Every structure is written in C-alpha cells, then in structure tokens.
Amino acid sequence: MAYPYTHEKEVRLLSRGWGDPAARTLAGARAMGGYEGLAKALELGREKVIEEVKASGLRGRGGAGFPTGMKWSFMPKEKRGPHYLCCNADESEPGTFKDRELLRWTPHQLIEGCLIAAYAIQAEHAYLYCRGEFFEANQVLARAVAEAYEAGLAGEKILGSGITIDLTVHQGAGAYICGEETALMNSLEGRRGLPRVKPPFPAAAGLFNRPTTINNVETLCAVPHIIKNGGAWYRQWGSEKSPGTKLFCVSGHVVRPGNYELPLGFPLQELIYDVCGGFREGRRLKAVIPGGSSVPIMSEAECLDCSLDYEGVAAKGSMLGCASVIVMDDSTNIVKQVRRMVDFYAHESCGQCTPCREGTTWLSRILVRIETGRGTEEDLQTLLDLGKQMTGTTICVLSDSAAAPVASSIQKFRDDYLALIRQGEAVGAA
Amino acid sequence: MDAPKPQAVTLTIDEREVTVPKGTTILRAAESIGIEIPRYCYHPGLSSPAQCRICLVEVVGAPKLAASCVTEAMEGQQVRTQSEPALEMRRGVLEFYLANHPLDCPICDQSGECKLQDYVHAEGREHGRSREPKRVFGRDDFGGDVLFYGDRCVMCTRCVRFMNEMAQDPRLAVVERGNRSIIDTFFDEGVEGSPYSGNIVDICPVGALVSKDFLHKARAWDLEHTPSVCPNCSQGCNIEIHTRDNLVQRLKPRDNPEVNQYWMCDYGRARYEWLNRGDRIEAPLIRTGERDARAAASWEEAIRAAAAELGGAEGPVRAVASAFVSNEALVALATLVEALGGGEIVFRSPRTVGEIPLPGFEKLARREDLAPNREGAEALGMKRVGTNDATGGLESLAAHAGKLVVLGDELEDAGPEFGAEAAAYLYLGSYPTEGAGRAKVVLPITTFAEEEGSFTNHARIVQRYEPALQAPGMARPAATVLEALRAALGTPAGALAGRRGS
Numbered sequence: 031m032a033y034p035y036t037h038e039k040e041v042r043l044l045s046r047g048w049g050d051p052a053a054r055t056l057a058g059a060r061a062m063g064g065y066e067g068l069a070k071a072l073e074l075g076r077e078k079v080i081e082e083v084k085a086s087g088l089r090g091r092g093g094a095g096f097p098t099g100m101k102w103s104f105m106p107k108e109k110r111g112p113h114y115l116c117c118n119a120d121e122s123e124p125g126t127f128k129d130r131e132l133l134r135w136t137p138h139q140l141i142e143g144c145l146i147a148a149y150a151i152q153a154e155h156a157y158l159y160c161r162g163e164f165f166e167a168n169q170v171l172a173r174a175v176a177e178a179y180e181a182g183l184a185g186e187k188i189l190g191s192g193i194t195i196d197l198t199v200h201q202g203a204g205a206y207i208c209g210e211e212t213a214l215m216n217s218l219e220g221r222r223g224l225p226r227v228k229p230p231f232p233a234a235a236g237l238f239n240r241p242t243t244i245n246n247v248e249t250l251c252a253v254p255h256i257i258k259n260g261g262a263w264y265r266q267w268g269s270e271k272s273p274g275t276k277l278f279c280v281s282g283h284v285v286r287p288g289n290y291e292l293p294l295g296f297p298l299q300e301l302i303y304d305v306c307g308g309f310r311e312g313r314r315l316k317a318v319i320p321g322g323s324s325v326p327i328m329s330e331a332e333c334l335d336c337s338l339d340y341e342g343v344a345a346k347g348s349m350l351g352c353a354s355v356i357v358m359d360d361s362t363n364i365v366k367q368v369r370r371m372v373d374f375y376a377h378e379s380c381g382q383c384t385p386c387r388e389g390t391t392w393l394s395r396i397l398v399r400i401e402t403g404r405g406t407e408e409d410l411q412t413l414l415d416l417g418k419q420m421t422g423t424t425i426c427v428l429s430d431s432a433a434a435p436v437a438s439s440i441q442k443f444r445d446d447y448l449a450l451i452r453q454g455e456a457v458g459a460a
Numbered sequence: 461m462d463a464p465k466p467q468a469v470t471l472t473i474d475e476r477e478v479t480v481p482k483g484t485t486i487l488r489a490a491e492s493i494g495i496e497i498p499r500y501c502y503h504p505g506l507s508s509p510a511q512c513r514i515c516l517v518e519v520v521g522a523p524k525l526a527a528s529c530v531t532e533a534m535e536g537q538q539v540r541t542q543s544e545p546a547l548e549m550r551r552g553v554l555e556f557y558l559a560n561h562p563l564d565c566p567i568c569d570q571s572g573e574c575k576l577q578d579y580v581h582a583e584g585r586e587h588g589r590s591r592e593p594k595r596v597f598g599r600d601d602f603g604g605d606v607l608f609y610g611d612r613c614v615m616c617t618r619c620v621r622f623m624n625e626m627a628q629d630p631r632l633a634v635v636e637r638g639n640r641s642i643i644d645t646f647f648d649e650g651v652e653g654s655p656y657s658g659n660i661v662d663i664c665p666v667g668a669l670v671s672k673d674f675l676h677k678a679r680a681w682d683l684e685h686t687p688s689v690c691p692n693c694s695q696g697c698n699i700e701i702h703t704r705d706n707l708v709q710r711l712k713p714r715d716n717p718e719v720n721q722y723w724m725c726d727y728g729r730a731r732y733e734w735l736n737r738g739d740r741i742e743a744p745l746i747r748t749g750e751r752d753a754r755a756a757a758s759w760e761e762a763i764r765a766a767a768a769e770l771g772g773a774e775g776p777v778r779a780v781a782s783a784f785v786s787n788e789a790l791v792a793l794a795t796l797v798e799a800l801g802g803g804e805i806v807f808r809s810p811r812t813v814g815e816i817p818l819p820g821f822e823k824l825a826r827r828e829d830l831a832p833n834r835e836g837a838e839a840l841g842m843k844r845v846g847t848n849d850a851t852g853g854l855e856s857l858a859a860h861a862g863k864l865v866v867l868g869d870e871l872e873d874a875g876p877e878f879g880a881e882a883a884a885y886l887y888l889g890s891y892p893t894e895g896a897g898r899a900k901v902v903l904p905i906t907t908f909a910e911e912e913g914s915f916t917n918h919a920r921i922v923q924r925y926e927p928a929l930q931a932p933g934m935a936r937p938a939a940t941v942l943e944a945l946r947a948a949l950g951t952p953a954g955a956l957a958g959r960r961g962s
C-alpha cells in the first residue's frame with residue numbers, strides 16, 4: 031500500500047483507507063462500508079446508539095481518555111433549544127499527527143462519526159473545528175462535506191429520515207490553546223480563544239451557551255465502526271478498561287517513525303524495536319514521552335514492560351494522553367528537549383492565569399540559563415517549586431502540561447542537568 | 461407559581477460557622493464574616509473570569525485548591541484560607557507576579573494603595589527567586605485622563621471588563637498571548653471621550669492605570685479621605701474627597717448599590733478645582749459708607765447688624781437660594797423668610813442637554829440637572845428661575861424694594877446695582893462678587909466640602925456628607941448662620957415645621 035509506514039501487527043480499522051486516494055471520495059468511502067453505521071444508528075434510535083458506544087468502552091482519544099458514551103449521556107435528554115456537537119480537529123499537541131491523517135485520508139469516516147454523534151446527543155448542528163494550518167485536510171474535508179450534503183447524508187432529512195443535521199467546517203487560526211474544548215467554543219463564537227472556567231461544563235452550557243459535546247477526531251472516527259459492528263465486537267481489541275484500537279504517532283529517533291494503528295495494551299518495547307525498527311546503529315533508548323509533550327517523561331527502565339493503554343502507562347507514572355510516542359535515543363540532551371517543549375507552552379499559553387502566564391516563561395528562561403552553562407543546583411529546586419505552583423492551580427491544564435516534563439525530567443535525568451551546571455561552573459572557575 | 465425560596469447553606473471558614481444564601485461564592489461568604497481573601501481579577505461590579513488565581517483556598521476533601529471568587533459555598537463545606545497549602549500557593553502566585561513586576565514603588569502613583577505591595581507584605585516570600593531580567597513594556601497614553609504603565613499591569617482585565625460590561629464601549633482589549641499579553645486600545649484616541657473611563661483607574665489594583673491629573677501630586681498615605689456626595693449633578697454619586705494641605709486632590713467614588721454602585725462619571729470627577737479657590741470671603745462684612753466701603757466685623761456684630769437691618773425694614777421679603785447648598789441651609793433660609801412674614805424664594809441652577817447614563821448600571825447617569833440639590837430646593841417650595849446656564853430670572857428682584865436675602869448664588873450676571881432699591885439686603889456667600897455690592901451685611905459661608913450636611917438627589921434620596929476641608933477665615937455653615945440670625949430676630953424655632961418634607 032502507498033501509505034508510507036505500515037506493519038503486519040497493525041489492526042487497520044480507522045486507518046484502513048489511508049494512502050488510497052479513492053477513500054477520500056464518497057464512492058470510495060461507501061465501497062468500504064461507509065455510512066452503513068449511520069443508517070443503522072437511525073434505525074437503532076438515540077438511546078441504543080449511546081448504549082452501544084458505552085458497551086464498546088470507547089474512551090476519548092483527545093487526551094483525557096474520558097468514556098465517550100458516558101460523555102454523551104450527560105447531554106440533557108429533554109430538549110429546550112439547540113444542542114451542538116463540536117469535533118475537535120485542532121490537533122496541535124507536539125508529537126501528535128494522527129487526526130490530520132484521518133482528516134485528509136478518510137474524511138467521510140469522520141463525517142459519519144459526527145452525524146451519528148450529533149444524532150445521539152440531539153444536536154442539529156455539528157461544527158468541525160479544524161486546525162487552519164492543515165491546508166490539505168481543510169480542502170479535503172470541505173469537499174467531503176459538500177458531497178455528503180449532495181447525497182442527502184447531511185442537512186435536512188438525512189437519509190430520508192426526519193432528522194436535520196448541519197455540518198460546518200471552521201478553520202482555526204493557529205493557536206494550540208484553541209484545542210482546549212472551552213477555548214475552542216469561544217473561538218467558534220468569534221471571541222478570543224480563552225479557556226472558560228468550569229463549571230458550567232459544556233454539556234450544561236457550551237457553545238452559544240447551549241448543551242454541547244466536544245469529541246476528538248479519532249474518537250468520532252471509531253464511532254461508525256462500533257455502531258455498525260456492535261460494542262462487543264470493538265472489545266476484541268485492547269483491555270477491559272482500554273478497549274479497541276489506537277493510532278500511535280511515533281516520532282523521534284526510531285528508524286521508522288509514523289502512525290501505527292495497534293490494539294491498546296500493545297507493549298511499548300515492541301512498538302519501538304519491532305514496529306518502528308529500533309534505533310540507528312550504535313544508539314540506544316534514553317527516554318520516551320508516551321502521550322504527547324504534555325505528559326511526564328519516562329526513563330529507559332520504565333519503558334521495559336510498559337503496556338500502551340491508559341492504565342499501563344499510568345502505572346509507570348505517566349499518561350497515555352493522545353498516544354503520541356516521542357522516542358529519544360542516548361544522543362539526546364534532555365534539558366534542551368525539555369526547554370523546547372516548555373518554550374512551546376510559554377508561546378501558546380493564553381495568558382489568563384498568572385501561574386501559567388508567568389510560570390511558563392520563567393521555567394523556559396531558567397532552562398535556557400542551565401542549557402547555556404549559567405545555571406546552579408539551586409535552580410533545579412526553583413524549577414520543581416515553580417512546577418508545583420503551576421499544577422492544579424489554573425483554569426485549564428496547559429499549565430500542568432508545561433510543568434510535567436520539567437519535574438519528571440529533573441527527577442529522572444538529574445545527571446543531565448548537573449552535567450551542564452558543572453560544565454558551566456568549570457568554565458566560570460577557569 | 462411560587463417564587464423560588466431563598467435557600468441557605470451553612471459552612472465553616474477558618475473554623476468559623478457562617479450561613480449564606482445558596483449561590484454565594486466562598487469569597488463573598490468569607491467577606492461576610494470579615495475574612496478578606498486576596499483578589500485581583502475579582503471585582504464585585506464586574507464578571508468573574510477567575511484568572512488571577514490569587515484567591516485560592518483549601519476546601520477540605522477537594523482534590524485541588526479552589527478559586528474562591530467563583531466557587532459556590534456548599535452546605536457543610538470546610539474552607540481554610542490560612543492553611544499551609546493555601547498559603548503556599550498564594551505565595552507562589554505572588555512570586556509569579558514579582559517575576560516581571562518592576563518594584564518602582566517609590567515613583568508609582570499607587571504606592572500606598574497597591575494590592576501587590578499589600579499582599580506581598582502580608583503573605584509573600586521574603587526573597588524573590590527570579591534572576592532573569594524583567595520584561596519591559598513601557599508606557600502608553602490611553603487617552604482621556606488615563607496613562608498606562610504596562611510593566612506594572614497584573615493582567616487582571618478589570619479595566620477591559622469595565623469598558624465592555626459597564627461602559628459598554630469596548631475600547632480596551634488584551635492583545636497578544638501568554639507572557640506577551642498586554643492591555644491596549646484599539647484606536648489612537650483610546651478611552652478619550654468615553655464618559656466613565658476614569659473608573660478604570662480606580663479599579664486597577666496596582667499602579668498600571670493612573671490619572672494624569674493626579675500624577676505625582678501626592679502620596680496615597682498623605683491623603684485624608686472624607687465621605688461625601690458629588691456636587692456636580694443631581695445624581696448625587698457617593699464619593700470620597702481626598703485632601704492634603706487643606707486642598708482637594710481628587711474625587712473617588714464610594715460604594716452605594718442604590719445610587720452609583722462603585723462608579724462615578726468623568727464630568728463629576730474632574731470638577732473639584734472650585735473647592736480649592738483661594739478668593740474667598742473670609743470675614744463678616746458690614747457696609748460703612750454709601751457703596752463698597754465695608755469693614756470686617758465679629759460674628760456677633762454682624763448678626764446683630766443683619767438682624768437690625770432686616771427687623772427694621774419695611775416691605776415684603778424675597779430671597780434667592782442656590783441649589784448647590786445643603787438641605788439644612790435651605791430649610792434655615794425658608795424658616796427665616798417665614799419668620800419675616802413669608803415670601804417667594806427662587807433659585808437658579810445650570811442644566812445641560814441630555815443625560816449620560818452608564819449602560820451597565822443605568823440608574824447612574826450624569827444628570828441634566830447639574831446642581832446637587834434642586835430636589836431639595838423644590839421640596840421646600842422654592843422656584844427655579846432663569847436660563848439653563850444659571851443666569852437671568854432675577855430681574856424683578858434686582859429692584860425689589862422690600863427685604864432681600866441671597867444665599868449662595870454668586871449673582872454673576874447681576875451687576876453692582878443689584879439690590880440697590882432694597883430696604884434691607886443681606887448676602888450670604890463664599891466668594892466675593894459684584895452682586896453683593898449693595899448688601900448691608902455680607903456673611904461668609906462654607907462650601908459643602910467644609911461642612912456637614914445633606915443633598916437630596918434626583919430620586920429624592922437624601923444623602924449626608926461630612927466636612928473634608930477646614931473653612932477659610934471665619935466662614936461658617938449657612939445653616940448655622942441663618943439659625944443665629946433667626947434667633948437674633950427673636951422668632952421661635954420650628955416656625956416651618958409644618959412645611960418640611962412636603
């Protein structure tokens with residue numbers, strides 16, 4: 031197949047059409063069973079659709095892993111006005127590049143997922159908030175939406191039913207924070223992309239102050255398959271608490287980086303050494319960030335018998351997040367990598383919360399000092415203290431995300447920090 | 461349908477039990493029992509974005525600290541504002557502020573009433589740990605009376621929210637993101653011409669927004685604060701007069717949920733210079749010769765002379781009052797006129813065209829009536845005469861042949877022959893004026909800022925004010941002077957009792 035990276039251990043459920051230009055079209059999507067799930071959903075009725083998603087155990091793929099069926103069931107049963115669905119296609123977590131592929135290769139799979147979800151939560155309008163920099167994905171998605179309207183799959187009376195569901199593709203303007211669900215809603219409303227204080231939660235008062243559900247692209251893409259084949263069927267992969275398949279975006283120093291769709295619970299070792307081909311000659315594993323840049327870093331020892339599901343990674347003190355596995359070999363300067371990630375958060379902090387607005391930049395500046403040989407051992411304690419003050423004290427978790435790699439890297443790679451500090455001291459003394 | 465019953469919740473805050481209506485935030489509940497939780501972004505008159513994060517408190521059993529400004533008080537909750545986790549996080553937030561805040565307190569206008577200084581002093585760390593150079597934003601002229609010192613801003617967004625929510629004239633915004641965030645104006649004119657923009661200076665918790673008028677004038681701790689009422693229109697905004705060296709330095713709004721909430725208009729705020737005028741009538745004056753020849757006298761002599769003049773004269777009595785004097789003075793004048801046999805009392809007061817409401821609290825408007833006590837005068841049956849710039853209307857009085865009493869009106873348009881025909885002419889005022897030239901006795905009275913008294917506002921709310929300045933020379937409150945005069949005339953007090961408040 032044309033798609034660059036594949037492996038026989040993959041279970042290509044969501045990624046089945048990747049690399050095949052035909053999959054982008056309605057006809058191609060239909061040839062692969064597309065929109066059968068939607069038809070079945072309309073037959074089943076809302077309650078059963080939600081039950082089936084609950085039964086599948088599907089957990090949100092946007093990072094937090096919250097059970098999708100349960101999230102849908104938080105929407106008010108009784109309707110007093112419009113409900114909304116937002117598809118979070120703003121993917122910008124460093125190390126994450128899976129939603130983009132779903133958008134540009136299998137847009138109809140996503141549209142179908144959106145329609146089923148909108149139907150289930152009684153939304154008459156689904157907004158697809160797509161990262162603006164995804165030029166190709168935006169074009170592909172826009173074409174697919176037009177096709178869906180033409181074919182009577184979206185808009186008024188979908189598939190001849192009495193149900194109306196509109197789809198709107200909205201292009202983001204390049205702010206990471208707009209991926210945070212409440213900032214996304216503000217942005218859709220035409221305001222600054224600032225996270226909102228919760229409560230109220232979106233299911234009570236979301237977009238335009240109406241009940242709203244926000245789901246990630248990958249989450250919604252799994253839905254048509256679950257509805258078509260049943261929740262129990264989906265559980266043939268993964269573990270009791272983390273069922274199904276997952277797209278792993280592997281980046282960093284492995285020989286074959288890329289997107290791999292694997293059952294949840296897949297061993298990290300196997301992913302690195304078998305699926306991704308291990309390291310370049312003479313190099314060995316140093317560290318892994320398993321869930322995108324916002325989760326604690328793992329040492330080599332912690333990677334040994336780590337299974338890639340929500341519980342398995344948590345047991346190692348980190349988080350599966352959106353399963354963006356960043357692999358670093360022993361040529362890596364951890365301080366530099368961490369500083370780069372912190373720079374990213376400092377740049378992207380929306381600036382509302384003091385600990386985040388001031389803390390992210392401060393962390394970065396201390397890290398720069400250490401990196402350039404002007405740090406002291408005291409700085410390490412300051413970094414840890416600042417990280418603690420930035421965790422659990424803000425409106426959204428961007429602040430926590432910036433602190434996580436700093437704290438964990440100091441705990442696990444203290445020697446890297448100390449080496450730079452000693453070097454600097456030596457130069458200073460000379 | 462029944463009205464929803466107000467439900468109450470009982471909780472403990474720092475071991476003290478408190479019962480508050482359901483929906484009250486922890487911050488307000490704490491405040492109700494005298495516990496102040498630090499805050500920057502929270503302001504009772506604005507929405508709560510819960511972004512400064514300095515109001516964090518510990519709620520026993522909760523996984524995270526709670527932002528008390530938006531967290532509802534719950535039944536049975538135990539809140540700790542002084543526990544180690546709460547104090548540690550607040551110390552942390554303060555440390556974050558100080559990472560970039562320039563400690564230019566010695567030159568900062570807010571020095572002495574700065575919430576950053578206060579909180580750091582109360583519970584901050586002893587030493588800041590930031591070794592990095594501070595961020596530099598510089599200054600900006602925000603238009604109107606407002607200057608912006610970007611480096612001192614703590615990004616509480618109160619100013620932005622005031623312009624959006626109360627003024628409903630969104631001329632300020634946060635631009636940029638993260639650490640680069642800064643408050644800015646959309647256009648060159650900034651807040652120029654937005655009639656309530658002075659309030660953003662009041663609500664800025666630090667010295668980031670300062671008043672050009674007040675800049676470098678005085679240190680906050682050198683100012684005396686006196687509760688008062690704005691004398692510049694009939695709204696009667698509750699204010700504080702801030703004085704130093706017996707001069708008014710500025711006017712600031714004082715909370716009154718009914719009248720002006722937390723706000724006042726720029727028009728009222730800017731008009732205090734007249735209270736600092738140096739050209740005052742400082743002693744009672746008795747005319748000695750035909751025209752302007754006058755001699756200073758003691759109060760005793762002056763009252764005696766005035767009583768003799770009025771008591772001995774023939775003809776009906778007529779009086780001119782002012783809508784800028786207190787209810788007490790107006791009542792005393794009416795009583796005196798009654799005692800002299802009764803007669804018409806008129807007043808003149810300036811009016812402008814159109815009211816300027818505050819869109820977010822429309823009960824507050826800069827009123828058309830620019831005098832603070834027109835209601836008070838009218839309630840006593842006094843009649844407004846003249847034009848909207850407070851001139852004219854006194855033609856029939858100018859040549860009145862009976863007894864004539866003028867209280868407070870400066871008679872700017874009256875000319876030196878005013879009262880020339882009067883059998884007795886008594887003038888009570890604060891400033892020297894040509895129109896008093898023919899008066900037999902001139903009595904110096906205090907301005908509202910130098911006395912205790914009350915005004916009745918446009919909605920008939922009677923509001924008291926207190927003396928903020930020492931009166932110059934021998935000036936005394938008009939009410940006292942008129943009472944003394946009435947007593948000297950030998951008429952009983954309370955002659956007007958039946959007419960009061962009608």
Ligand SMILES: Cc1cc2nc3c(=O)[nH]c(=O)nc-3n(C[C@H](O)[C@H](O)[C@H](O)COP(=O)(O)O)c2cc1C
Binds near residue numbers: 093098208249
């Ligand atoms: C700073 C920040 C950025 C985020 N960015 C994304 C994103 O780009 N895409 C995404 O799906 N979720 C993102 N999330 C998570 C969303 O807030 C939300 O949890 C998710 O979209 C819910 O979808 P799910 O239940 O299907 O996982 C972000 C969260 C935070 C705090």
Ligand code: SF4
Binds near residue numbers: 224382426427428430
């Ligand atoms: S934590 Fe950071 S990004 Fe999130 S709302 Fe606060 S300032 Fe904005």
Ligand code: SF4
Binds near residue numbers: 617619620643665
């Ligand atoms: S200028 Fe003052 S009121 Fe405005 S955001 Fe800054 S600190 Fe707050």
Ligand code: SF4
Binds near residue numbers: 695697725
């Ligand atoms: S509205 Fe009237 S009373 Fe209030 S501040 Fe302005 S002038 Fe003074």
Ligand code: FES
Binds near residue numbers: 499500530
């Ligand atoms: S006062 Fe509560 S967060 Fe600012």
